[in-house]
Amino acid sequence: MKLLHRSFSSFPSSPLQTFLTIPQLCSNGRLQEALLDMAVLGPNMLGFHDYDALLNTCVNKRALREGQRVHTHMIKTSYFPPTYLRNRLLIFYGKCDRLADAHKVLDEMPDKNVVSWTAMISRYSQTGHSSEALTLFAEMMRADGKPNHFTFASVLTSCSGLSVGKQVHGLIIKWSYDSHIYVGSSLLDMYAKAGRIEEAREVFECLPERDVVSCTAIITAYAQLGLDEEALQVFQKLLSQGMSPNYVTYASVLTALSGLALLDHGKQVHCHVLRRELPFYAVLQNSLIDMYSKCGNLSYARRLFDNMPETERTSVSWNAMLVGYSKHGLGKEVLELFGLMREGKRVKPDSVTLLAVLSGCSHGKMEDTGLSIFDGMIAGDYGVKPDTEHYGCIVDMLGRAGRIEEAFEFVKRMPSEPTAGVLGSLLGACRLHVSVDIGEAVGRRLIEIEPENAGNYVILSNLYASAGRWEDVNSLRAMMLRSAVTKEPGRSWIQHEQTLHYFHANDRTHPRREEVLAKLKEILMKMKQAGYVPDHSCVLYDVDEEQKERMLLGHSEKLALTFGLIATGDGIPIRVFKNLRICVDCHNFAKIFSKVFEREVSLRDKNRFHQIVGGVCSCGDYW
DNA sequence: CTAGGGTTAG
Numbered sequence: 001m002k003l004l005h006r007s008f009s010s011f012p013s014s015p016l017q018t019f020l021t022i023p024q025l026c027s028n029g030r031l032q033e034a035l036l037d038m039a040v041l042g043p044n045m046l047g048f049h050d051y052d053a054l055l056n057t058c059v060n061k062r063a064l065r066e067g068q069r070v071h072t073h074m075i076k077t078s079y080f081p082p083t084y085l086r087n088r089l090l091i092f093y094g095k096c097d098r099l100a101d102a103h104k105v106l107d108e109m110p111d112k113n114v115v116s117w118t119a120m121i122s123r124y125s126q127t128g129h130s131s132e133a134l135t136l137f138a139e140m141m142r143a144d145g146k147p148n149h150f151t152f153a154s155v156l157t158s159c160s161g162l163s164v165g166k167q168v169h170g171l172i173i174k175w176s177y178d179s180h181i182y183v184g185s186s187l188l189d190m191y192a193k194a195g196r197i198e199e200a201r202e203v204f205e206c207l208p209e210r211d212v213v214s215c216t217a218i219i220t221a222y223a224q225l226g227l228d229e230e231a232l233q234v235f236q237k238l239l240s241q242g243m244s245p246n247y248v249t250y251a252s253v254l255t256a257l258s259g260l261a262l263l264d265h266g267k268q269v270h271c272h273v274l275r276r277e278l279p280f281y282a283v284l285q286n287s288l289i290d291m292y293s294k295c296g297n298l299s300y301a302r303r304l305f306d307n308m309p310e311t312e313r314t315s316v317s318w319n320a321m322l323v324g325y326s327k328h329g330l331g332k333e334v335l336e337l338f339g340l341m342r343e344g345k346r347v348k349p350d351s352v353t354l355l356a357v358l359s360g361c362s363h364g365k366m367e368d369t370g371l372s373i374f375d376g377m378i379a380g381d382y383g384v385k386p387d388t389e390h391y392g393c394i395v396d397m398l399g400r401a402g403r404i405e406e407a408f409e410f411v412k413r414m415p416s417e418p419t420a421g422v423l424g425s426l427l428g429a430c431r432l433h434v435s436v437d438i439g440e441a442v443g444r445r446l447i448e449i450e451p452e453n454a455g456n457y458v459i460l461s462n463l464y465a466s467a468g469r470w471e472d473v474n475s476l477r478a479m480m481l482r483s484a485v486t487k488e489p490g491r492s493w494i495q496h497e498q499t500l501h502y503f504h505a506n507d508r509t510h511p512r513r514e515e516v517l518a519k520l521k522e523i524l525m526k527m528k529q530a531g532y533v534p535d536h537s538c539v540l541y542d543v544d545e546e547q548k549e550r551m552l553l554g555h556s557e558k559l560a561l562t563f564g565l566i567a568t569g570d571g572i573p574i575r576v577f578k579n580l581r582i583c584v585d586c587h588n589f590a591k592i593f594s595k596v597f598e599r600e601v602s603l604r605d606k607n608r609f610h611q612i613v614g615g616v617c618s619c620g621d622y623w
Numbered sequence: 624c625t626a627g628g629g630t631t632a633g
Contacts, residue, residue, distance in 0.1 A: 052624090083624095091624065115624055115625045116625085120625090121625085125626095148626090150625045182627045186628085188628090216629085249628080251629055251630050255630075287629085287631090316631045317630085317631085389632075419633090
């Protein structure tokens with residue numbers, strides 16, 4: 001019967017049609033007919049080239065069932081495949097995401113070669129099974145397997161710890177693969193992911209040649225560590241050298257542009273992408289959504305999101321949009337979109353989704369909703385269990401709403417030690433709502449785990465001061481002087497005519513600083529007449545009142561706002577960005593500023609947006 | 624036959 005069938009499928013039906021061999025059928029895309037031929041041929045009738053062609057086709061088509069039939073045929077006909085074909089089998093199972101089957105092929109292989117080891121290691125790396133990849137690499141080294149550039153490029157992807165990464169780097173040098181371009185890209189990426197930008201940069205600089213991927217790797221490295229300008233410099237160099245960016249490059253560049261809130265540049269990248277007519281890459285769409293929302297253009301972001309076919313939307317697309325609404329304080333929109341996501345059922349919420357939803361409730365003054373969603377997480381309603389971050393989000397939310405005791409209870413219930421960030425936000429809330437007892441407990445603990453952060457001492461000391469506990473204020477100050485304290489310098493920037501203008505606190509670098517200061521002094525009169533009263537509690541140092549006022553005026557966002565007023569025409573909205581969170585005094589300043597000078601002010605701080613119109617801020621003075 | 628860079632959150 002089978003034989004009969006075969007003669008119908010590939011026997012020449014006309015004199016002009018010649019008989020096709022299995023490899024020929026495979027290369028003509030006629031896999032099913034090739035498989036029929038295979039099925040009717042008994043032991044010793046199929047050779048190396050037939051199996052090679054069949055397996056190769058199954059790999060390309062990710063045809064699991066068909067490949068399994070080929071494998072079974074080998075076993076049933078007692079065919080003993082050479083290493084090359086066993087590698088093909090291994091690769092076939094690996095590409096079909098059957099890693100256990102692939103590993104079994106490897107284990108049963110009498111003569112493993114580099115390709116066997118490497119193919120398995122790379123599949124483990126590519127699918128995120130880092131520890132399996134590393135274990136196998138170690139086994140390979142023990143078994144005296146000789147690694148090559150393929151092996152190193154693959155295994156580095158699984159080296160998430162710096163010490164493992166360094167050990168592998170040592171081996172790479174020993175085997176003289178350190179200037180290989182694939183190995184180098186992977187190596188610099190490893191260092192970047194371990195937060196070692198200097199080492200990453202050095203690997204990149206030492207590469208004898210560069211291509212799009214290695215350039216993209218260093219761009220990503222810079223962008224991930226917040227070195228956005230450096231990322232853009234490399235991108236410009238890449239363009240000037242005539243290299244053609246691909247969608248991964250664009251995605252990374254968009255991250256850097258989001259960081260600097262460079263909307264115009266972001267639009268230019270968007271145009272490039274459209275003109276290049278690149279295929280629909282969800283990754284690229286997602287980074288465009290994120291870029292628009294981080295640059296303050298939520299409606300563009302939403303339009304991109306809506307235009308994505310439902311089947312293409314990933315959790316990242318939903319999360320980017322949810323985060324956008326959350327940072328703009330639009331709690332209602334967050335909940336609406338989250339509702340749509342759950343209704344659609346195509347994409348499951350993940351831990352980032354819930355983080356965005358909780359922080360959306362926090363920024364949107366919806367504490368009770370946030371709490372009930374959190375309870376739902378514990379009850380298993382969303383398929384995501386709360387982790388430290390989610391607890392931290394609730395602590396922050398309750399604290400800012402003045403529900404200090406509840407916030408403190410949450411800290412105690414956290415599954416792991418609270419981070420300095422969580423305790424810091426609670427301490428800030430304690431100062432704002434003058435909760436001395438809890439503030440003291442939190443502040444002391446915070447100083448233990450983060451003794452180098454000046455802000456911690458000062459906030460606690462402010463709290464003591466408001467309770468009249470001057471002795472504690474003094475001893476705290478002494479403690480602070482003994483510890484080596486640091487504070488990330490605040491800086492703000494504003495874009496004007498294709499240039500970014502940076503201002504630091506009490507700026508000494510901007511070429512027009514004198515002019516800006518003079519203008520600031522001038523507008524201060526008008527501001528005070530309109531009701532601006534400097535809020536001295538925002539000064540974190542123990543200095544006299546007059547000096548406090550001078551320090552407040554030196555805050556970088558006030559300088560940037562003033563520059564905006566000078567540099568742009570009447571009625572033009574002023575968009576300012578800050579690397580830290582905005583202080584109460586500057587927030588108040590910006591509100592009155594918008595009213596007095598009839599300017600719309602858009603201020604993006606480290607966490608969120610403040611859209612200020614006519615003296616009213618979109619955050620509702622709650623951030 | 625085997626290879627590098629990837630978007631959201633913190």
